[in-house]
Amino acid sequence: MKYDAVIIGAGVTGCAAARELSRYELKILVIDRESDVCEGTSKANSAIIHAGFDAEPGTLKAQLNVKGNAMMTALAGELDIPFRRVGAMVVCYEESELPKLGELLSRGERNGVEGLKILGRDEALALEPNLADDVYAALYAPTSGIVCPFEMTLAFAENAYRNGAEFMLSAEVTGIEKTADGFTVNTTKGTVEADCVINCAGVYADKIHDMICEHSFSITPRRGEYLLLDKNAGKTVSRTIFQLPTKMGKGILVSPTAHGNLLLGPTAEDTDDREFTATTREGLDSVKKKSALSVKNIPYGQVITSFSGLRATGSTHDFIIREDDKVKGFIDAAGIESPGLTSAPAIALYIRDIVSGIIPLKEKADFDPVRKGIPKLASMPAEERAELIKQRPDYGQIVCRCEQISEGEILDSIERPLGATTLDGVKRRVRAGMGRCQAGFCSPKVIDMLAEKQGISYGGVKKNG
Amino acid sequence: MAEKTALAIIGGGPAGLAAAAAAYDCGIRDITVFERDNGLGGILNQCIHNGFGLHTFGEELTGPEYAARFIEKVRERGINCETGSMVLSISPDREITVVSKAKGLRVIKADAVVLAMGCRERxxxxxxxxxxxxxxxxxxxxxxxxxxxxxxxxxxxxxxxxxxxxxxxxxxxxxxxxxxxxxxxxxxxxxxxxxxxxxxxxxxxxxxxxxxxxxxxxxxxxxxxxxxxxxxxxxxxxxxxxxxxxxxxxxxxxxGLIPENELSLTAGIKINGMTNGPEVDDRLTTSAEGIFACGNVLHVHDLVDFVSEEAERAGRNAARFITGEGAKKNSPDIHRLIAGNGVRYTVPCTVDTANTDGELHIRFRVRNVYKGCRITVSADSGVIVSKKKRITVPSEMEDVIIKPDMLAAVAGDITVSIEEESV
Structure with missing residues (x-):
């Protein structure tokens, strides 16, 4: 089977690239070693659409961050992604730190970030009454936002699929070879041929690169631990609260999530273990301690879960998005650490431009840019919800009581294209099991539905992988 | 136009069923039990071991058997039970939003509500x-x-x-x-x-x-x-x-188990930080008028027998509220119950001594293991009850029953405390 483009990695970068390329007359395949999309860094991060004041002006990060941020409003509408432009603050604790806030502001302005301003303590408190007592001032960034990273990734994937992109999951790439007119990509599920290969392999991007190219960069996973709090704590802050980076390291953010929970984190610890997504006692303790520096009244007793993710930190400290000098047709999208999620839509455009230099791109006449998500009954106006239940009574049968997710929504998550095959897959698509009881009550029923729909045994249903 | 019911019971587990039957026996006929599961009985259905019912029936039953006795009571009385029905919110004036496959999304106005949603695991x-x-x-x-x-x-x-x-x-x-x-x-x-x-x-x-x-x-x-x-x-x-x-x-x-009070919060009900359940008076009324609470949503019990007993009281008092025999507001004889030395919490939090619900049952848990100790209930007017205990442990709920006549002369706050006595 010969593809125009094979994308390695079904995280947000790979899926965004697939969706962008699916606008054109191209045969596209996305390969991932996991059984679902969004199983790596894309599922465990801060879920922030950054404004873009953090990145060094002139870098690819700065450019793609600001561009990606600007694309989000339209994209969220087109692809039905939960996204809210809630704004963000970077707080500092003393007068002597004001110049650093000023630096961030001017850096942001040079990057093209709009609306940045410095707020005094009183102005900041008026917006965020729970800021810690010793907050001195804040940089305010109104364009910062929060997003559901699962649905963002899934939306790209589903829309790419809708427009003809293929997905080969549970397939690990074991080798890549150059052929006379392209590449052979060997996977644990067989071999595919491609004119061009796009490496979106996250923390493994250097390994994939080195399979066929000369070693030119390395990826060091940087582990970040997070705490997620109950929705009852979700209004502790209304915006994302960052801390000014200090000698002690980058601070911990406190943020509402797109679904109304409160998120604290991340820690930052380099590791050489690319699978080390465990949390540690020290890490979780440090998240608690440091979050309390910027925000008071965080009800730590309402933590419902903790998790950790690996950022794909590249040795160049900028995104590495380019066609290899020597191996023509091999494109890296590597070192996609923060602000990778924000930049994903812009990275996809950047990749498209590179691809257009390799393969002539011709727009599809029937490209459909719109993706409709699974209806979210719990957050719907009552009349709309009542009407929908009349049409589909199983939307009235609640299975996940904490998040009020119905049997119908869970069924949708399993039955739709690229549907869920695992408990975590259902959870990421419709939030069943994402609430305060963490799947205690709903998992037996969800397992039952997954088993029946896939024709497998009850015990054969997996949590993940 | 909203539908109506006299008494809405949220939860068809042991607490809800006992409350429904008791309210019926007090003359209330228009009762609706809302159960989110597709069958009645709640968590008892999965408790197939025995040991239930020693206090209530004087015999050892399995969980499903114990539940069946109460399901039977509800059936005999022809009480309307809507299973597969999840209550989404309750307004402070008792408008209940409920969703089900069979009947869709509805709003039902109730004269009184009994909260019996149980608890969840940490x-x-x-x-x-x-x-x-x-x-x-x-x-x-x-x-x-x-x-x-x-x-x-x-x-x-x-x-x-x-x-x-x-x-x-x-x-x-x-x-x-x-x-x-x-x-x-x-x-x-x-x-x-x-x-x-x-x-x-x-x-x-x-x-x-x-x-x-x-x-x-x-x-x-x-x-x-x-x-x-x-x-x-x-x-x-x-x-x-x-x-x-x-x-x-x-x-x-x-x-640990956590009373499931997200619904109670939608009604603006005051929650006790110790029990994670509503603060209630001796009639099991929450801070919202006409809304009562019982069973594990109120505080986590060790034995279902005690849940049933408490729920029957909630059902009776809900019935009294509907028929207009509710306690007078701002009675001068409302006394606070205080968790004193060694006591984590008490249920109830207040008692109206001029208007009691018969005997006063005070249920509480101790903070630690106490051996050779004495439980004392006292007020400004002096000691009301004092009893010796060989041992008390946090995992076993304690209770003290106070007769109405002993409450008549009480003045000031009532404090429940525990002291270890030197042997």
Whole structure:
């Protein structure tokens, strides 16, 4: 089977690239070693659409961050992604730190970030009454936002699929070879041929690169631990609260999530273990301690879960998005650490431009840019919800009581294209099991539905992988 | 136009069923029980072990048998039960939004409401156990449902964290199903469950109970491979060097139950920080007029028999409220109940001595293990009741019953306290 483009990695970068390329007359395949999309860094991060004041002006990060941020409003509408432009603050604790806030502001302005301003303590408190007592001032960034990273990734994937992109999951790439007119990509599920290969392999991007190219960069996973709090704590802050980076390291953010929970984190610890997504006692303790520096009244007793993710930190400290000098047709999208999620839509455009230099791109006449998500009954106006239940009574049968997710929504998550095959897959698509009881009550029923729909045994249903 | 019902009961488990039957027996006919599951009986349906009903029926029943007795009572009385119906919110003036497959989304106005939603288990995330998040970690109640209702044994090599009653019951259950339960680790220096369950579920099967121990790491990225257990000091902090690795494919958590009061919050009901349940008076009225609470949504009980008794009182008082016999507001004889020395909380929080609901049942839990102690209930007017106890433990609910005539002369706040007496 010969593809125009094979994308390695079904995280947000790979899926965004697939969706962008699916606008054109191209045969596209996305390969991932996991059984679902969004199983790596894309599922465990801060879920922030950054404004873009953090990145060094002139870098690819700065450019793609600001561009990606600007694309989000339209994209969220087109692809039905939960996204809210809630704004963000970077707080500092003393007068002597004001110049650093000023630096961030001017850096942001040079990057093209709009609306940045410095707020005094009183102005900041008026917006965020729970800021810690010793907050001195804040940089305010109104364009910062929060997003559901699962649905963002899934939306790209589903829309790419809708427009003809293929997905080969549970397939690990074991080798890549150059052929006379392209590449052979060997996977644990067989071999595919491609004119061009796009490496979106996250923390493994250097390994994939080195399979066929000369070693030119390395990826060091940087582990970040997070705490997620109950929705009852979700209004502790209304915006994302960052801390000014200090000698002690980058601070911990406190943020509402797109679904109304409160998120604290991340820690930052380099590791050489690319699978080390465990949390540690020290890490979780440090998240608690440091979050309390910027925000008071965080009800730590309402933590419902903790998790950790690996950022794909590249040795160049900028995104590495380019066609290899020597191996023509091999494109890296590597070192996609923060602000990778924000930049994903812009990275996809950047990749498209590179691809257009390799393969002539011709727009599809029937490209459909719109993706409709699974209806979210719990957050719907009552009349709309009542009407929908009349049409589909199983939307009235609640299975996940904490998040009020119905049997119908869970069924949708399993039955739709690229549907869920695992408990975590259902959870990421419709939030069943994402609430305060963490799947205690709903998992037996969800397992039952997954088993029946896939024709497998009850015990054969997996949590993940 | 909203539908109406005289009495809405939220939850068709043991509390809701007993409240419904009691309200009916007080003359209320227009009663609706809303149950989110597709059948009545609540969590009792998965509790297939025996030991239920000793107090209520003087015999040992299984959970489903105990539930069946109350389901029968409700059926005999022709009480309307809507199963598969999830209540989404309750307004302070008792407008109930409910959704179901059969009837869609509705708003129902009730004259009185009894909250009987029960409780949920504390999940792993709330325990802050570090490590990976693999398949194989379940709360004990979820495992109980998998084994007893779905016929699926989640694993063969088991470690249990927490010695709550469901965890102890599941230690025995998993053993009987052929699994090997390696240990039960308990953070506290005392068990979280009933003494009889320690004996019948652990001791009888040679399962070690490791007091003052906790899980400090979880190994296995996709599937659970093992857990590390360490001893903890007096503050609950793991002691370095005491770590021990247990290979296992299943970790059950039985680390406490949390009354499920998200609905109560939608009605603006005041919640007691100690019980995580509504603050109630001696008639089990919450801070919202006409809304009553009983069973595990009010405070976590050890025995279903006590849930039934409490729920019957809630049902009776809801009926009295509907028929206009409710307590007068701002009565001068409302006394606060204070959790004094060694007492974590009391239910109720207030009592109207001029307008009592018969005997006053004070239920409470102690903060620690007390041996050779005395429980005293006193007010400004002096000691009301004082009784000796050989031992009290946090895992067993205590109760004191005060006769109406002893309440008549009470002045000031009523304090429940416990003192250890020198032997």
């Amino acid at each position: 999940p792993r995330g709330a325990l802050n156990i570090p490590g990976f998040r693999p398949q194989g970690i379940y709360t004990a109640g979820t495992a109980q449902k998998l084994v007893n209702c779905e016929g699926y044994l989640p694993g063969k090599e088991v470690v249990i964290l927490g010695s709550g009653d469901i965890g102890l019951i599941m230690a025995r259950r998993m053993t009987l199903e052929g699994a090997h339960v390696k240990a039960v680790a308990e953070l506290m220096p005392y068990s979280g469950g009933l003494k009889r369950n320690i004996v019948q579920c652990l001791d009888d099967y040679g399962i070690p109970l490791l007091l003052s121990h906790t899980v400090v790491d979880i190994k296995g990225k996709r599937k659970l491979e093992g857990v590390t257990i360490a001893e903890v000091d007096g503050t609950g902090t793991p002691i370095a060097g005491t770590e021990q690795y247990y290979e296992c494919d299943t970790l059950l958590l039985s680390c």
